[in-house]
Amino acid sequence: MAARPSRAIPRVGDEVLIVHLGVREPATIVAVEGVSVHVQAADGTTTIFDLSPSTAHFVRRGDPYWGVRLQL
Numbered sequence: 001m002a003a004r005p006s007r008a009i010p011r012v013g014d015e016v017l018i019v020h021l022g023v024r025e026p027a028t029i030v031a032v033e034g035v036s037v038h039v040q041a042a043d044g045t046t047t048i049f050d051l052s053p054s055t056a057h058f059v060r061r062g063d064p065y066w067g068v069r070l071q072l
Contacts, residue, residue: 008072010037010058017071018047018060024071036061037070 010016010032016039018025027047031038035051037058049058049070058070 010072018068019071020068
């Protein structure tokens with residue numbers, strides 16, 4: 001029997017939340033490239049999130065590890 005992943009694996013089409021300072025904005029995953037996830041918000045803007053090696057959270061590209069996060 002194969003082991004199940006210990007965390008959610010991002011997949012294209014999944015509904016996610018963009019979280020910044022207590023505000024949660026719904027979005028949809030439109031592409032997954034290695035440790036990067038591209039999401040499209042309700043207003044049509046696309047943002048890239050990278051998996052932070054220090055926190056294991058997806059953080060908006062260019063932000064520090066405590067920046068805008070993606071909640072799967």
